[in-house]
Amino acid sequence: MDKQIRPVFTLELNHKIVPGLVTIGKYDGTHPCLTAATTADKVLIHSPHRKNPNTVGRVVWSESNREIATLNINQTITALTAGVLVPEDDKDVLIVGSETHILVYHVHDNKDVFYKECHDGVKAITLGGFRDGKMPIVMVGGNSSVHGFDHQGNEVFWTAVGDVVTSLILMDFDKDGSNELVVSSEDFKIRVFKGDQIINEQVETEVVTGLAPLPENRFAYSVSNGTVGVYDQDVRLWRVKSKHFAISMQSYDLLGQGSTQLITGWSNGKIDCRSIKTGEVLFKDTMNSGVAGVVEGDYRSVGKTDAICASSEGEVRGYTTTKSLSTPPGAGLEQDTVRELLARKQALSLELKHYENNTKYNENAYNQMDSYESNGVIPANTRLQIGIATSDDKSKHNHVEVYVSTNNTTIIKAVLIFAEGIFKGETHVVHPPQNKLSSDILIPLYIPRDTPVDIHIKALVGYPNSVQFHVFEITRQLPRFSMYALLTASPPYDSFVEFKINDRLQRICMWLNQNFLFPNDIEADGTSLKLHLKCLRDASVLTLSFDASGKTLFFTENMALAADLVQSLATFLKIESLESKVSFPKQEDTLKICMEKLGEIQDARLRLGTDVADRIGLIRGLVIRAEDCRINDIDEMAKYYVELDRVNKELISSYNIRLQNYNEGLETMKNINSIIQRASRLRVGPNSSTMINHCRAAIKNNNIEGLLKIIRTGEL
Amino acid sequence: MDPLYLALSLFRRRKFDKCAEVCSEILESQPLDQAAWCLKMRALTQRVYVDDIESEDLYEGDFLDDNAVATAPRPGTSIKTAAPTTSVRPNTSTGRPISGVARPGTQLRPGSALDRLKTARPASQSARAIRLGTAAMYSQKEGPFIQVSRLNIAKYAKNSGLSKPLFEYLFYHEGDVRNAMELAVQATQFCRFEDWWWKVQLGKCYIALNLIRDAEQQMRSALKQHHHVESFIRLTRIYLRLDQPLSAVEICKAGLEIFPNDVSIMTELARLYENLNETAPSVKFYRSVVIEDAMNTEAIACIGMYHFYNNQPEMALRYYRRVLAMGAHSAELYNNLGLCCLYSQQLDLTTSLFQRALDLAIDPLIKAEVWYNLSHLALSAGDLELAVQCLNLCLSSDSTHASAFNNLAVLHHKMGRINLAKAYFTSAAALDPNLYEPKTNLEFLQIPRRGGTASALGRGTTKLAARSVRPAALAARGGAPRTGRFRAQNRTGRAHSSDVLPRSVPDRSRVEIGNLVEEHLCRLIETALSGSAKARVWCLWVLCVVNSPELGIAPEWGCGGTVFRIFLSAHGEDSFTERALICPNSKELCQRSEHCFNLH
Structure with a gap:
């Protein structure tokens, strides 16, 4: 793009800013102040509009910059x-x-x-x-x-x-x-x-790091692998991936289009402005260091907001709405269209040429079998077949297997699988060694989570000595619960979730066939249906039992899996509200232990906190005494400093203990919360939210028995 | 007589030592007598008990901690940055707003928190903890009464009759905050967090350990269960530690809604406003205090001081006489009475009052302040030699009195001893970096004179800013009494005038003396020096006239006068009489001059 947008103001804060921790506030009700967290655990407030005189009382504003005030937070x-x-x-x-x-x-x-x-x-x-x-x-x-x-x-x-x-x-x-x-x-x-x-x-495929609201009920999100995208309700409008990470997103009408664009600040200092609807880059600029945040505010007191970008080194740039005059949008559009059409024409003519070549060879196909290989051409009737199954070989394969084969003597040189979230990165390439090339190939896939995955397979097909290969593209969707293999029988469990649904067994069979990888479709026969499944990840057993009366039981030790199954089934059957009885003795034990541990940790935390405070008091006294000795009695000074050193070491070790205690507490809390969250997902609709509220009350009162009862029955 | 009954009776009669002895005897024969044990604990605690709310310092940040959130708060929202004063009231030598009563917190040593620590008396939290600790040693004759390290805290925490006296014993007598807190934690757990008293005690422990935020939580939680004046005041103090006086004011006001007209809360509020330099609301609350408690020395003294700085020395005199009639008898009080008499032109009483003040002043610092005020008396009488002598005596008592150095320098300068003056100015500036007069005066002396004779250098105006008093009740806790300070300035010509116009504070104004009006002014100044309240008015008038060219008004008397009258009506809140006198001015002129003031 040839639009030139220059910053309307730039300034230096001379403080290092923590990326992501930038905001803007009108603390006096009218004038916006850029506010950021500095790397020294302080909050910096930049207030260029402050009118108070600088020399009142003993306040000393920052020497280097009188517009900056800092707040002590004393914690990260x-x-x-x-x-x-x-x-x-x-x-x-x-x-x-x-x-x-x-x-x-x-x-x-x-x-x-x-x-x-x-x-x-x-x-x-x-x-x-x-x-x-x-x-x-x-x-x-x-x-x-x-x-x-x-x-x-x-x-x-x-x-x-x-x-x-x-x-x-x-x-x-x-x-x-x-x-x-x-x-x-x-x-x-x-x-x-x-x-x-x-x-x-x-x-998403990775940890979602940021969200930003956009107008018209949309929101933007950023992912830790460098993806940025926009959702319009539950539809993803677009996403792009970069090798850097988006730090901050802000909607602002930079180009004067009447509607806002998405301004993204990246970890490498790039600022780009994208169209919200298409993700097309409309403007780019680069700061000297990584962007720490992008905010919007009327920073020049002109009655119109600016987009303000702050970098992690404290550089601040302000951009304002700039209507470009050099290229009217109409002209640009025309040129673009012509360029696009030309490119398409070239691609099509190239394709046509290939087809012509192919036809030529195919005409001679019957008498010149050998020349295929040398010419890099394969028979026109070559088809690629794909089979996906769970492997039930107990010894080694705990995988979903994708079987790819051709229907003639051609071999598969390599297979590229493109999918999100199941490999490190996004593509998986399988290419057997030269001597093992054959017309079929078995690709084991390990799917870490129970989510439906789209896999795009590209197979390179040709002859062992070919230089050129033909590419076959196939797209398949792996069902949500693909890592489960059928078993004939399983021991009964005492961990289960039980609920009642009012739907025919046929519908349930549909759900099963859609969401599991079975060798054959399950048919409902008679009044009940019982399936024994084995999880390929940890060899645990899952039993699904359906009754014609609607009574449903899922036996598994894995609460998260049960929750996923319930949610999936409820979505499929469009159940608005579902209450269930739950029994997960192991999880209940964990919960009980966690709750008790949490109590202990909180007691210890109090004691450790006073310990540290007490030592700090000691240190304070010792410093004063040591400094007094510097004047009065230099020999005593060393004694005090030795003591100070000892107390300081103690302080550090008690701090470490406290840190460990804190982390343990956090971990315990997380365990408790995740069990509650899973338990809530075993219910659907209002039942799950009432359950969560009950749980909160029980945790506040430290009522362990009550909490267990809520998890079992959903009621207090 | 039953020894336990005797002990109880002794305790009620506040004979704590004897009570403890009797209890010891009981305990020797019956070592497990809980009643005697408890009584002994209480007796020992009461003996060393200090009101830790009243003795708490205004906290201005210890070193090694920064509890306050804002490092540069807006003026008026922090104790450190009281709003710029609009009254004639001066600050103390350390820049704190001055109060009628010396309390912990009205005086701070100069310099940063760390600087203060380096001086002899560290005003830090840790020092106080040490002091509380040493109180315990004093009573231990045959080994300690309770071996704290062997105490089974868990056991006593469950005994609601013993746990509270034991806590107070540990906290006040032993000064062992750690163990006291341990006890409080277990006791509050035992009563399932339902006893507000323990929460307040926990808050106290947290404050002693400098865990301010935790203390805040405890106090708030205690207040939710039970409204108590002490909890309100402690919470206020916590917010002062966090340097959030406005939050503290909010707490006090919430407290007043529950306990209307409570003297302690109103006093707290009045002190808060005083610290924020907002005199009007402060005095309002002091007046309410006096309505509730007519014997409240602090409130009376503060109102007296308010009147004194409000140009109503006669009113101030009445309040101080009330304090005197209540039986107070101290150097500070006589000193203040003397100053009031001086300014209300009851000159016959002035010297004798100062004489009494001198007789009563034992503390050299107080003596120095009295001599300093006497130098004002001498100046009012026009006796420069006497003034110099008084100042020298002041300096012999307190060699760090910066204002005395400054005034001495001005007087020497007047007498033509310029080099001596320079030396004195330098020492004044070095002694108190907050004082601006010596610096300005020094600057002025550095400027090469242009064609002027020594006489053109002219006269300093004296701004008589008398300082307040301290009643005897609180005099024991160190610090200098607040007394008058002489502020003087020497300036010449009109050339360097623009930088020192009165910034809406008449007290701090400096006078520019124009060659044209010099003669007239000399006469006026002499009237001023004769020391009447009217003279102060004259003096201000002069000031206005002299500044009038800069205000954009033609240098004529009438306009200057108007300006001054507006001054009076704007600042003298209670000076309705003056306002009445001045009223007949034309509206237009008033608006003009008001406009001029806004320019500056």
Whole structure:
């Protein structure tokens, strides 16, 4: 593109900024202030519009830059956001998340709105209306749950997510006029919550790192493998992949098109502006270091917002809407179309030429069999056959096997499989050694998760000595539960989920055939159906039992699998609400142990905290005494410093103990939350959300028995 | 008599030592007598008990911790950055807003927190913990009463009758915060987090350990269960530690809604506003305190001081006399009475009051301040030699009195000893970096004079800024009394005038003396020096006139006067009489001059 957009302002903050932790807030109600977390655990507030004199009292603003003030947080900052929270106050508050606490701070008045401990950690924060949408809520995403707080710090929302939350946004997902909560987590999923209920779930190929709301009910997402894409409700409009990672996304009308574009800041310092509908790059610029954040605000006091990009080295650039005059959009479109058509014409003529060549050889086919090989031509009737099956060979193959063969003497030189999320990277190439080339090939695939996978197979077909090969392309979809092989019988289990559905067995058979890889389609005969399956990953056994009366039982020790099955079945049968009885003795034991451990850890945490504080007090005293000795009694000084050294070492070791305690606590919390989350997924609809609320209450009261009962029956 | 009854009676009569002795005797014969054991603990605790709320310092950041969130808060939202003063009230020598009563927190040593630590008295949290600890040693004659290390805390935590006295014993007498806290944690768990008292105690422990945020949680949780004045005030103090005075004000106001007209909360609120340099709300709350408790020395003294700095020395005099009538008898009080008399022109009483102040002043620092004020008296009488002598005496008592050095320098300069003046200015500037007068004066002395004679250098105006008092009740805790300070400035010509216009604070204004009006001004200044409140008005008038060219008004008397009158009406909140006197001015002129002020 030949459009020239130059930054309207640039400035240097002279502080290093943590990527991703950049926001903007109008702390005095009118003037926006760029706010960022620095690498020194401080929050930096850049307020170029500040009118107060600099020399009041003893305040010393930063020597190098008088527009910058910093806030002490004293903990690693993990999330940062700003917005209006307090009712009847138009001033923005700053919300700072650290590993264990959330601080909601009124910058203008220098006072806390609230300060709260989050045992679950703080990984992402967002602010906005939710549910009825009247009062803004602070949503805090932790290691395995999402909490919502009102402006007084009361918890008004809680849900378990199952893995570390990476990003949160509040947006109107389903066009009903009220906001839904979109959560991305480290288990590669993007979930949409409406109230307490999950209304949508998308699985990406890697950890989703960022989300950004876009106008017209769309949202953008970024993935840790460098992908950026846009969803319009549950439809992915586009995605692109880059070898760098997107740090920040913001919608802003940079090109004056009347609608906004998606501005993305990348880890290598690239800023690009893409069309929201197509993902086409409309503008690019590069900063000298990685982008730390892109925000929008009226930074020049001109009454119009600018897109402000901050880099991790503290460089700030502002861009504003620039209508390009050099190339009218119409002319560009025309040229592009011509270019595109020309390219297509060339491709078509090339293809035609190939066909002509082929026909020539095929005419001579019968009398010149040998020349195929030398000429790189294969018989026209060559077909590629594909079979997909689960291997039930107990000894070695725990895989889904893809069998590829040709129907004549031609051999398969290599097979390329393109699929997401089942290999490292995106492609898998199988090419047997020269002496083992044959007309068929068996490719074992290991599918790590129970998700439907599209596999694109490209097979290179020819003769052993050919130089040129023909490429056959085939696309297949692997069903969701493909890693399960049929067994004839299995021992009974005491871990099961039981529920009742009102549907015919034939429909259930349809579901089974769609979602499993069976050698033959399952037919419903009689009044009940019982299937014994073996998981190829860990050789555990799964038994599905259906009854004509609708009573359904899934026997498995794997709660997550049971949850997946329930959810899949409910989606297939369009069940709105489902209550189930659950029995997973092993998980219950784990839960019981975890809850007890959590109690112990919290007790220990208190003691360790005071330990550290006590030692810090000691150190403070020792430093003073040692320094006093420097003046009064130099010989004593060494004694105090030796003591100081000892206490300091103790402090470090107690800190390490505390850290370990903290990590253990986090892990335990995560286990508990993931069990709850799975248990909730064993129910469908309102039942699952009521169950989660009951669980929260039980955890708050440390009611272990109650918690187990809720998990078993869904009721308290 | 039953020894336990005797012990109880002794305890009630606050004879704690004897009570402890009697209890020891009981315990010798019956080592497991819990009642005696408990009583002894209480007696020992009460003996060393200090009101830790009242004795708490205003916390300005220890070194090695930074609890305060904002490093550069907006003025008016932090104790460190009180809003720029709009009244004539000066600051203390360390830049803190001045109060009528010396409390912990009204005075801070100069310099950074670390600098303060390097001086003799570290005003840090750790120091206080040490002090609490040493109190315990004092009473141990035959080994400690309770072996804390052998104490089975878990056992006592479950005994609700013993756990509370034991906690107080550990916290106040032994100064062992760690074990006290251990006890509190177990006790609060035992009563299933339902006893607010333990939460408050836990908060206290956290404060002592400098875990401010945890303390905040405990206090808030305690307040949810039970409203108590102490909890409110402790929470206020926590927010002061976090340097969030506005949050503290909010807490106090919430407390006042539950306990309307509670003296402690209102006093706290008044102090808070005072620290924020917002005198009007501060005095409002002090007045409410006086309505509730007419014997509240602190409130009376603070109102008195407010009137004094509000140009109503007569009113101030009444309040201080009230303090005197209540039985206070201290150097500070007599000093303040003396200053009030001086400014309300009751000159006959002035010297005798200062004489009494001198007689009562034992602390050299206080003595120095009295001599310093006496130098003002001498200046008012026009006796420069006496003033110099007073200042020298002041410096002999306190050789670090920066203001005295400054004034001495001005006087010497007046007498033509310029080099001596320079030396004194330099030492004044070195002693107190916050004081701006010596610096400006030095700068002025550095400027080469252009064609002027020594006389053209002219006169300094004296701005008489008297300082406040401290009633005897609190005098024991160190620090200098607040007394008058003489601020002087020498300037010449109109050439370097623009930088020092009064920035809306008449007290800090500097006078530019134009050659044209010099003669008139000299006369006025002399009237001012004679020391009446009216003279202060004159003095300000002069100031306005002299500054009028810069204000954009023609240098004529009338305009200057108007400007000044507006000044009075704008700043003298209570000076309705003055306002009434000045009212008949034309509206237009007022608007013009107001506009001029806005320009600056």
